[in-house]
Amino acid sequence: MEPAVDDPGVPLETRLELFRLVLLQRLAEERVMALYRQGRISGSVYTGRGQEAVGAGAGLALGPEDVVAPLNRELACHLARGVTVAHVFRNFLGKATGPTRGRDGNMHFGVPEKNVFPLVSMLGDLVPLTVGAALAFKRRGEPRVALTFFGDGAMSTGDVHEGLGLAGVLDVPVVFVIQSNHYAYSTPTERQMRVTDIAARVEGGWGIPCARVDGTDAVAVYAAALLAVERARLGRGPQALVATTLRGHGHAAHDGATYVPEELRARYGDPVERLAARLRADGLGEDEVERRRHAAADEVAAALAEAEAAPAPDPATLEHGVWASPL
Secondary structure, eight states: OOOOOOOTTSOHHHHHHHHHHHHHHHHHHHHHHHHHHTTOOSSOOOOOTTOHHHHHHHHHHSOTTOEEEOOTTOHHHHHHTTOOHHHHHHHHTTOTTSTTTTSOSSSOOOBGGGTBOOOOSSTTTHHHHHHHHHHHHHHHTOOOOEEEEEETGGGGSHHHHHHHHHHHHHTOOEEEEEEEOSEETTEEGGGTOSOOOHHHHHHHHHOOOEEEEETTOHHHHHHHHHHHHHHHHTTOOOEEEEEEOOOSSOSSTTOOOTTSOHHHHTTOOOHHHHHHHHHHHTTOOHHHHHHHHHHHHHHHHHHHHHHHHSOOOOGGGTTTTOSSOOO
């Protein structure tokens, strides 16, 4: 496994935190997949296996007052913002103490006190929402940045076109992290867009600077995202980052991804193991690497036990929180 990029500007403690985040996402999502197969999750599951480095790197690059709007594959971004694994498990299990109080069994939640916007299922919808937040920061004169994620498929939606256009015209402090994973569900990128170089489309179509980065390399993603965030914060307008990677699973838990050719899979390494190799190259002993793996596994196990012990919602509250009461 090729190590992550050797960027001397990323200190060892940051690399260790990136390792913790990608490990937690991998292990937590493996537990979620198991719960789904046991019939204990009523919704579907959309994992970020193979893409953990993107959410971890971009999430860790943000400042505490910045806001982020993750999608359903960016669990590591939630964790980087201080959201706990137990909080995530409580939502998947539909617990009363979960963020949606048992109304959702997926990643459709936000944590306002952590400056995490809730997921909107319609892909691309988070782009204009995030641009709106960035516009508010600019009008108030606040040195804050808004960041969101989207993928290949969302590049073909109207909301993304409108949001990128608005961001460029208004010159707002926003960062777009585009996960280029070759597919929009099962449709290959070349079947949905003629110009498949997404960075060239962003730069040429909307005049937004767009960096390219290996999306399996958490250190490289972090360094590129940090630079984009700081440029946006300094008033240089919207920034974008294309992180090229490949989903390790299908679009959702029910999707076997049989449409992905083996030669494409062979081109991509494992973000978790790649970062582990980088840490070994940094001088971290194998015993210490394994200790951190066990610590992450223990944290996930404890979080699941806590979530399983949490109370179920009271059926009498079913109509609470809806837009209108029944007649």
